[in-house]
Amino acid sequence: MTGLARFSLNQQTVRQWSLPELAAGCAAEGVRHVGLWRGPVQEYGAAAAGRLVRQHGLTVSSLCRGGFLTAADPPARAAALADNRAAVEEAAEVGAAVLVLVVGGLPPGPGRLVDARERVAEALGVLAPYAAGHGVRLAIEALHPMYASDRSVVSTLRQALDLAERFPADRVGVVVDSYHLWWDDTVAGQLARAGKGGRIAALQLADWVTPLPEGALLGRGQLGDGCIDLRWFFEQAGAAGYRGPVEAEIFSTRLWSRDGAEVLAETLERYRRYVMPLPQVVADPEIVQGVTER
Amino acid sequence: MTGLARFSLNQQTVRQWSLPELAAGCAAEGVRHVGLWRGPVQEYGAAAAGRLVRQHGLTVSSLCRGGFLTAADPPARAAALADNRAAVEEAAEVGAAVLVLVVGGLPPGPGRLVDARERVAEALGVLAPYAAGHGVRLAIEALHPMYASDRSVVSTLRQALDLAERFPADRVGVVVDSYHLWWDDTVAGQLARAGKGGRIAALQLADWVTPLPEGALLGRGQLGDGCIDLRWFFEQAGAAGYRGPVEAEIFSTRLWSRDGAEVLAETLERYRRYVMPLPQVVADPEIVQGVTER
Numbered sequence: 001m002t003g004l005a006r007f008s009l010n011q012q013t014v015r016q017w018s019l020p021e022l023a024a025g026c027a028a029e030g031v032r033h034v035g036l037w038r039g040p041v042q043e044y045g046a047a048a049a050g051r052l053v054r055q056h057g058l059t060v061s062s063l064c065r066g067g068f069l070t071a072a073d074p075p076a077r078a079a080a081l082a083d084n085r086a087a088v089e090e091a092a093e094v095g096a097a098v099l100v101l102v103v104g105g106l107p108p109g110p111g112r113l114v115d116a117r118e119r120v121a122e123a124l125g126v127l128a129p130y131a132a133g134h135g136v137r138l139a140i141e142a143l144h145p146m147y148a149s150d151r152s153v154v155s156t157l158r159q160a161l162d163l164a165e166r167f168p169a170d171r172v173g174v175v176v177d178s179y180h181l182w183w184d185d186t187v188a189g190q191l192a193r194a195g196k197g198g199r200i201a202a203l204q205l206a207d208w209v210t211p212l213p214e215g216a217l218l219g220r221g222q223l224g225d226g227c228i229d230l231r232w233f234f235e236q237a238g239a240a241g242y243r244g245p246v247e248a249e250i251f252s253t254r255l256w257s258r259d260g261a262e263v264l265a266e267t268l269e270r271y272r273r274y275v276m277p278l279p280q281v282v283a284d285p286e287i288v289q290g291v292t293e294r
Numbered sequence: 295m296t297g298l299a300r301f302s303l304n305q306q307t308v309r310q311w312s313l314p315e316l317a318a319g320c321a322a323e324g325v326r327h328v329g330l331w332r333g334p335v336q337e338y339g340a341a342a343a344g345r346l347v348r349q350h351g352l353t354v355s356s357l358c359r360g361g362f363l364t365a366a367d368p369p370a371r372a373a374a375l376a377d378n379r380a381a382v383e384e385a386a387e388v389g390a391a392v393l394v395l396v397v398g399g400l401p402p403g404p405g406r407l408v409d410a411r412e413r414v415a416e417a418l419g420v421l422a423p424y425a426a427g428h429g430v431r432l433a434i435e436a437l438h439p440m441y442a443s444d445r446s447v448v449s450t451l452r453q454a455l456d457l458a459e460r461f462p463a464d465r466v467g468v469v470v471d472s473y474h475l476w477w478d479d480t481v482a483g484q485l486a487r488a489g490k491g492g493r494i495a496a497l498q499l500a501d502w503v504t505p506l507p508e509g510a511l512l513g514r515g516q517l518g519d520g521c522i523d524l525r526w527f528f529e530q531a532g533a534a535g536y537r538g539p540v541e542a543e544i545f546s547t548r549l550w551s552r553d554g555a556e557v558l559a560e561t562l563e564r565y566r567r568y569v570m571p572l573p574q575v576v577a578d579p580e581i582v583q584g585v586t587e588r
Contacts, residue, residue: 145477
């Protein structure tokens with residue numbers, strides 16, 4: 001296994017690339033996994049996109065994203081469920097084993113986070129069996145608390161696990177994303193809990209840099225540019241039993257303005273430097289003993 | 295006690311006002327407390343600022359802010375301690391019983407949040423007795439996790455209490471700020487913990503609105519404009535035993551571009567509508583009985 005065997009390039013890191021460019025670019029660098037997004041997949045055709053990446057020796061580590069399941073009024077809920085069923089079908093067609101769910105923010109009007117999370121749980125009760133029927137595992141992604149109002153009422157790994165654990169582990173897991181979770185001092189314990197339950201369905205990495213841009217969405221940092229201990233996430237997920245792909249998912253207008261191949265090469269270099277295990281220094285017992293005795 | 299007896303206007307809500315304008319503007323509206331900031335207080339002179347607000351019948355609910363105590367290298371630490379001693383002296387001079395501390399973010403270079411929090415604790419060990427000697431209580435403010443790298447390695451009320459509880463309650467308390475804490479589903483329990491320990495030193499309110507502006511700092515929402523249940527914070531703090539001032543602290547370029555008096559009037563109207571207790575419906579026992587029997 002080369003060092004890159006687990007690396008996955010999430011499509012949003014090189015949004016400037018078309019799907020064929022992504023597939024060819026990844027193959028050229030020996031990348032084996034990609035994370036895809038519904039928009040470009042729909043445009044290309046999900047089945048065709050699946051064939052394209054397979055032809056380039058790539059597996060699809062995840063499809064982003066379903067979710068937005070917090071609406072209270074019946075027509076909006078029905079529309080959200082229909083859209084998520086379509087997302088499940090697209091995941092199956094493109095060959096993604098995991099469909100990432102961003103659960104949605106607070107709907108307009110008075111409402112409480114806890115109620116919105118309950119509506120997500122209800123929706124998962126409908127969607128999880130549907131996804132299982134398509135061979136697709138749902139994965140709840142906790143988003144940074146700065147998105148709690150407009151994108152995700154699930155802000156911590158604990159909340160994501162509280163939701164996921166209402167369902168069988170092979171049907172509903174969680175996404176572990178360094179960008180969303182790095183600040184939380186309970187995350188080590190929750191990673192262990194996730195591992196014990198076999199709930200880690202995906203691992204995504206981006207670094208945290210400031211200042212945040214307007215909207216707080218497209219200012220993620222290239223691996224190593226920020227303050228997150230990315231190797232810690234890699235190792236903790238490993239210690240918890242996760243052996244799957246490791247996606248670099250970096251929404252960044254700065255990266256998008258550059259040449260895609262250059263961005264991928266840089267991302268791989270950063271992955272080797274900041275994520276992959278450090279070389280083990282194998283101690284020679286005699287030398288160690290000699291040092292000790294001196 | 296009028297409904298406004300506990301309302302406090304934090305100076306940053308009407309940054310367009312000078313200190314004399316603030317004092318006169320608050321007095322004109324019957325406001326009894328103000329939260330002040332070190333910059334304008336230093337410019338005016340702390341003792342003079344204290345006299346000015348007292349002449350207008352105002353007390354100073356808090357002085358913002360000391361802190362930024364996470365640096366690791368000795369010269370930076372010494373400078374931070376000196377600056378915080380000055381902040382304590384200014385708080386005493388201006389007549390503020392509480393000095394708000396924003397503890398600081400991650401210093402440059404590799405480092406862990408937990409280590410940075412330990413350095414804050416060490417600094418508090420020096421500053422808390424100094425502040426007590428000046429009749430000033432330190433109050434640790436948990437800032438929203440989106441500020442964890444550059445402003446505050448204390449992101450939750452639990453972390454703030456973990457730090458504060460290493461010191462006597464009359465020396466180190468916590469600030470409860472709706473803007474920073476609203477997303478956290480453990481906050482009710484932590485508010486109760488804070489109340490039980492007599493740790494709530496200040497209550498600040500702002501609403502959460504999106505999109506966040508660049509830098510994520512100056513886009514707080516006027517009370518009632520966002521998604522936070524502000525009355526819940528008021529009531530929970532009350533249930534936990536807090537009876538002190540309630541500061542409206544709204545950093546917002548939108549508010550700053552308007553007339554200060556208009557902003558204060560609007561803030562008071564919003565405070566009455568979204569924060570103050572709803573009128574108690576006092577049931578007439580006979581009528582209630584009648585209804586029950588019917």
